[in-house]
Amino acid sequence: MSAHIPINRHSETRSEPSLSAGQRRVPSAKRPSLSLRLAAGIVAALALLPLVYLIVRTVEIGPEIVGILARPRTVAVFFNSLGLTVAVTASSVLIGVLLAWLTARTDLPGRHFWSTVTCLPLVLPSYVGAFALIAALGPNGMLQRLLAPLGVEQLPSIYGFPGAWLALTLFTYPYVQLSVRAGLRGLDPSLEDAARSLGRTAPQVFREVILPHLRPAIAAGALLVALYTLSDFGAVSLLQFNAFTRAIYVQYTGALDRSAAAVLALLLVALTFLILLIEYRLRGRTRYYRSSAGALRHQRRAALGIWRYPAVALCAIISLLALGVPVLVTGYWLLQAGAADGQWLQSIDITLNSVTASGLASAACVLAALPIVIYAVRHPSHSSRLMERCAYIGHALPGIVVALALVFFGARYAPYFYQTLFMLVLAYIILFLPLAVGSLRASLLQISPRIEEAARTLGRTSKQTLTSVTLPLLRPGLFTGMALVFLTCMKELPATLILGPTGFHTLATRIWGATEEAFFARAAAPALILVLVSAISIWIILKHEEGDA
């Protein structure tokens, strides 16, 4: 080669690999700061605290565990919970799939109306639903009073398995319905057209094409229902069905057998993890089923013909039970109570309590989620992923389990905080951290790391970049996260019941307590306020999501 062609000598002649790097201790631009890792680590440890302490506590019991496990009562509780979960999941799937299909893919009269109305029960906490069912269908309830002149002395009991099954089905089927509806929307209509062109009839297409595609959506919804049922405390306790959550509460408050409560709680956690494991396995397979998104072509609607009458009747009955009864009952008892005995004044008090605890928790939760999310999204590594998983543990822990573990922990190691608002807020953070992490994560993923790098090239340090660029851009995620946590805290019952300071009543505990003692009039005003707050929060979230899009 001639000399005056300016070839790069190094690149032509040398080929040494340069893996000797990384030994020097020079701060890299990409390495997360110590304070970020420390903050994320503390939050992850906090999230793990209840589970770890529960295990410690159970191990301490020693060989007595076998005895507790073998008690006939323990076995009965286990099968009660399992049976209820299976029954509620099955009936929710049936109703949810049917309603999703009727409202999304048929010519059901008034399908837009029904598709909204049948999803609304999701707003109601289970104990409000249980309150309504008991007040309407229970002994001395509204129905019986209506039927009394006809000579009906007694209605079949609402308490126990039938009541719990009915209540939980009525307030959980929307999970399946929403998930299946999304699945139906994501279904590429050309697949159905293809099946039809290959000689399949409409019912065959439903069985052979649509249903296999909906399987992941159904599974996702069903598993949500199963988790909800297993961890529900409100409906199960008010309707006096001896499932895990109620048994744990009774052991803790009544018998004061804390060891038995701990064993039951750990057993419940094991069952929950089993369900999550199944979900995880199933989710891994869903990818094969998902069709490509963005199929905006018109989907064919099935003609119901004569079947539209029973279809409308079904929608009406379910809406009446799940939505009509709570509204009627609440309205009836509000009128009964009247303005006489200062219910409203008391309600303002407890509403303030609810708002205070939930407000504190929502702000704290979002603050706690921030380091976890930034660490996991901006610095993906084994340890950051592990910490993020830890933050999600609240998703798998029933409220009563977290409450119980914190009571044990607080009584032994933090007597100063025991039965203070601080302890309650801590429980809320652990339980609802996944909501905050989820919405912050989605928000942070929308912000290109290039934008942060741009700030760095313009002279900002990584901390200044966080405050002047990342946080302002995260605002929608922070807001949604706070709203979600706030809403969920307002509805939370078991942790509030167990961890709330003495005499600290919230809307949730008031409704629960009043219903348990059959003072329905006292439950009505808080129930109305709670439903309104829930509805407003959901409206804000929806509004916000529209604004983003």
Added chain:
Amino acid sequence: MTTETDQQSAIRCRHLCKHFGDVPAACGVDLDIESGRFLALLGPSGCGKTTVLRMIAGFEMPDIGEVEIGGRLVSGPDVFVQPEQRRVGMVFQEYALFPHLTVEENAAFGLNGRVSHRPERIHEVLTLVGLEGVRDRMPHELSGGQQQRVALARALAPRPELILLDEPFSNLDAALRDRVRQEVRQILRKAGVTAIFVTHDQEEALSLADEIAVMIDGRIMQTDRPERLYRRPASHLVATFLGDANFLPGTARGDTVECELGALPALESVQGEVEIMFRPEDLLLTADDNGPGEIIERTYFGHDQMLKIRMNSQTLLKSRLVGCCRGLHEGQRVRVHLETPVMAYPSRYGCPVATV
């Protein structure tokens, strides 16, 4: 910018290497750019050019090698200056404008963030990029070309030593691209700033840059002025990457090379077995029914056309002719001749079969 920097290199990279796991992204990259020059880092996608840019900006730490900006060592053994202290402006491929700030606030970001802090400088850069009229708009209210110029204004405002542009024109549609390229070039000229831009588009590199560094598989193959790079590519690889090329085996004797087209003048003095290279536009054709070649394919592009010729020896050649060439149709026999000197590369393993 201080006056000393005009005398010395604005940026110097020495033997930069970076691996991601086992995958080498850059191996022994050397760059040396004089102050005020505009360098294109040209290479196919995945060749490591963006990694080099990010090492200069301080977003990646080199495994080995040094980076010097304006005579100051910013990356080397035991030295790593954080990106915010390097005085390097960067224009990102997707612009990375701050969506929550207005145009002027974006421009002010590198000047402490407050518009009131340095109003005259913001006015100056926004005027320079021609966006003074839209200073109150939000980024999403601007066209792609305008967003590009906001990104440029933002990077220029703090008077950086160096501007880096990562595939700056790839997000613009073809109709807009040509105009924006020329605008950006003029803006950078007026600002008198040293700049490196990364591109995979050889036409873009040839038309915009003062100098081009061709990077393939993590290595810089050649750094040169555009004309020289095109006329005198240092290797077969660089020649093909920068455009269409004809290759023929030959024997060199100093200033001439013998090949099947006869004795041709060589651009550079060589000896022995060589592979010669010339551009299709250098190959001239004359219709001749007894000529040694036959036109086997003609592709018409409007302002020019590409003809494929098969010689009697089965060698295939390409010829690019401007304007209409009456009589040169498929199947026509032709004589071929060259009027420009050719490049000749020593062929170590004998000459590869000519490829077209």
